[in-house]
Amino acid sequence: MIKTVAIGLWVCIIALGSLMLAIKIGSQPKAVAATEDTAPTIDYDRTDVMSVPILADGKVNGYIIAQLVYTVDSKVKNKLTVPLGLFVNDEVFNAFFGSYSDTKQIERIKFEDVKQKIIDGVNQRFPEPVIKDLMVEQFNYIPADQVRDMNKVK
Template identity: 35%
Template sequence: MTRIVITGLWICAITVLSSYAVISWIPALPKPKAEEYLEGLTYQKLRPLNIPIIADGNVQGYILATIIFTADSHLIKGLGVTPEPFVMDESFRQIYSDGDLDFRNLKKYDINRRLDEIKRRVNERLGSEIVKDVMVENFNFITKKDIRS
């Protein structure tokens, strides 16, 4: 019985040593290339904006807008600052100060011009063409009387 146990231990020792010898004698195999992360555009969805609409000295209601923007992910990594606050700030400023938005006298609104202006101003503030596109996911107006308190 002891001979069988000793023979089994001997076989295990020979197997471990031969495996170690083969691994250490193999020339350095070329390491598999780390697949480069596809760096391109990254989509970032901002939290919803609540923008008051003021007319005749009173708050008429609020615009609820959800903005999405695409940005060059490689430039974002090297920037050190995320463009999210800049896009939110510029979106708020553009919509809040827009004199064409009059919900008492509805007419077609040129949202593309406004989005292009947001993109241009954010890139201007960041000093580089980081933001590639600005999109709207949601754009609603809620009158003051429809707001639940």
């Protein structure tokens, strides 16, 4: 009978020891998970199709029609409480509205300069940089005369 009680106690001690070891090993942070968290994840999004009027001498000379694609760090984007697209649309509009009073200047737009201006403008509004790159999906200039002619009923 003493042998049976001793074997029972031995089994209980082994079971309790293995349970404690499993809890201790399971609570330690894993080194693999730490390296996964530091790897940057890039995501992309599109702006709305925007039409920005080009004004000169108090009248509309034409419209820039643009749609851009921007890449963002998804971890930083997930921390934001406001939609990022609103800020990008605002910076795109500000980059073109009032900047080109002579429609001939539109033909000589260097997108690299405009692109950097938009990226810097958006990133300045946040504590850490969000926008990584900006690419053109659509970019057109339509003179106001063509828009007026499209609206005429024939």
